[in-house]
Amino acid sequence: MPVRELKITPIKNGTVIDHIGNGLAIEVLKIIGIDRLDRDSTVSVAIHVRSNKLGWKDIVKVENIELGPRTVNAIALIAPTATISIIRDYRVREKRTVDLPPRIVGILRCPNANCVSNQPEPLESEFEVAERRPLLLKCAFCERRVDDFLHHLA
Amino acid sequence: MSLHGRDLVSIRDLSRDEVLSVLDSARKMVPLAEGSRSSDALRGRIVAMAFFEPSTRTRLSFESAVQRLGGRCLTIADAGATSMRKGESLYDTIRMLSSYADAIVIRHPNEGAARLAARASERPVINAGDGAGQHPTQTLLDLATIQEAFGTLTGLKIVLLGDLKYGRTVHSLAYALAEFGSEVILTAPPGLRLPEDHREELRRLGARLSEQSDLRKAVREADVLYVTRIQKERFSDEDEYHAVAGSYRVDAALLEDAKPRMIVMHPLPRAGEIAPDVDGTKHAAYFRQSFLAVPVRMALLTAILGAARRGN
Numbered sequence: 001m002p003v004r005e006l007k008i009t010p011i012k013n014g015t016v017i018d019h020i021g022n023g024l025a026i027e028v029l030k031i032i033g034i035d036r037l038d039r040d041s042t043v044s045v046a047i048h049v050r051s052n053k054l055g056w057k058d059i060v061k062v063e064n065i066e067l068g069p070r071t072v073n074a075i076a077l078i079a080p081t082a083t084i085s086i087i088r089d090y091r092v093r094e095k096r097t098v099d100l101p102p103r104i105v106g107i108l109r110c111p112n113a114n115c116v117s118n119q120p121e122p123l124e125s126e127f128e129v130a131e132r133r134p135l136l137l138k139c140a141f142c143e144r145r146v147d148d149f150l151h152h153l154a
Numbered sequence: 155m156s157l158h159g160r161d162l163v164s165i166r167d168l169s170r171d172e173v174l175s176v177l178d179s180a181r182k183m184v185p186l187a188e189g190s191r192s193s194d195a196l197r198g199r200i201v202a203m204a205f206f207e208p209s210t211r212t213r214l215s216f217e218s219a220v221q222r223l224g225g226r227c228l229t230i231a232d233a234g235a236t237s238m239r240k241g242e243s244l245y246d247t248i249r250m251l252s253s254y255a256d257a258i259v260i261r262h263p264n265e266g267a268a269r270l271a272a273r274a275s276e277r278p279v280i281n282a283g284d285g286a287g288q289h290p291t292q293t294l295l296d297l298a299t300i301q302e303a304f305g306t307l308t309g310l311k312i313v314l315l316g317d318l319k320y321g322r323t324v325h326s327l328a329y330a331l332a333e334f335g336s337e338v339i340l341t342a343p344p345g346l347r348l349p350e351d352h353r354e355e356l357r358r359l360g361a362r363l364s365e366q367s368d369l370r371k372a373v374r375e376a377d378v379l380y381v382t383r384i385q386k387e388r389f390s391d392e393d394e395y396h397a398v399a400g401s402y403r404v405d406a407a408l409l410e411d412a413k414p415r416m417i418v419m420h421p422l423p424r425a426g427e428i429a430p431d432v433d434g435t436k437h438a439a440y441f442r443q444s445f446l447a448v449p450v451r452m453a454l455l456t457a458i459l460g461a462a463r464r465g466n
Contacts, residue, residue, distance in 0.1 A: 114285050116266040121243050123270065141266025142287055143164070145351055 025058035196225030316382035332361030
């Protein structure tokens with residue numbers, strides 16, 4: 001039996017986020033908001049795991065939670081290689097790669113402090129994809145460009 | 155494509171042909187802007203001027219444009235006198251205003267405010283400057299001034315002088331000039347150079363871009379010398395401001411080597427960058443430029459609002 005499976009046991013219900021770029025698991029946990037999860041949601045993290053595809057990768061498993069599209073979009077920003085599997089009764093029911101939508105709403109803060117999206121207005125932050133490789137986003141309000149997403153998560 | 159009912163937030167909202175069409179219409183509006191002919195193209199129309207930041211030229215030229223065409227204005231010239239002081243959001247203020255007027259002209263200190271206003275409003279929104287962001291009607295009147303002087307917007311050498319870091323007018327103008335195939339020469343004091351992301355984007359758009367730190371050499375090459383004010387409010391240190399502000403000044407002596415048809419432009423107000431002795435030279439175009447604000451804004455308002463219906 002591969003060593004990998006001994007380290008990370010299967011879960012009954014929940015979400016497995018695999019193929020996270022090496023060292024980014026902690027950021028993925030921040031996006032999932034583990035401090036907001038209740039105790040039924042056991043979270044397992046593996047960092048520095050051998051991967052055929054990536055060389056090294058991180059894995060995060062969250063029990064009893066199926067991630068919604070907003071969380072998946074945020075993960076796509078910082079871990080574009082990630083794959084997400086929804087597990088029900090130990091079986092993979094759905095498997096998808098993260099895919100960035102053309103507009104990213106409510107996930108990042110605009111780095112421009114003077115942008116209207118950082119003012120007390122009834123609106124969510126919104127970014128458009130300016131370039132895909134390397135990924136570059138543009139604020140839909142002030143047009144400021146952002147590429148260091150980790151520092152600007154809302 | 156028609157501009158009817160559309161917002162104008164950034165100059166890039168307009169295609170090259172749409173820009174040319176506004177300039178063409180603006181030329182025909184000059185006698186109306188001078189008051190030598192009259193028009194009621196906006197009769198029965200109300201345009202709201204939502205100015206949340208001080209402005210002289212922009213607001214008054216918009217108001218003049220509306221009134222010369224027989225329309226009326228609703229003006230907020232002091233945000234402190236509105237319910238925003240009670241904490242009303244810009245979104246709600248604009249939403250309300252859009253039910254009182256046929257179009258909204260907005261100036262606001264926050265970047266992106268006009269885009270927000272365009273979402274909030276059920277009527278067309280025209281951006282009259284949002285923080286250090288966009289000021290598309292300034293760009294249109296700059297282009298109108300260049301076109302009037304040279305009959306073209308292509309193949310010219312335009313020197314942009316001054317605060318190229320924060321100056322919103324030069325950013326929009328540089329993009330428009332790149333679009334029309336004129337060459338842009340950048341002359342800025344250290345610390346106020348055009349930000350790298352703008353340079354990159356301009357080059358990506360195929361702009362011919364160069365730098366010339368020697369103002370005298372830049373002036374000799376120029377068809378247009380576009381001077382901007384260094385904004386004092388951008389500096390935290392007064393000494394630093396004075397050091398930079400004193401580093402360039404355009405005077406009649408500097409223009410002795412200029413091409414005969416070279417024009418000097420400035421979005422105004424000036425703060426010492428252009429000496430008064432330039433005013434009397436054939437090169438001074440900045441007062442013409444501020445006059446052309448009126449016909450350009452008339453052309454734009456007419457295109458966006460459409461001519462008045464008969465019987466209004």
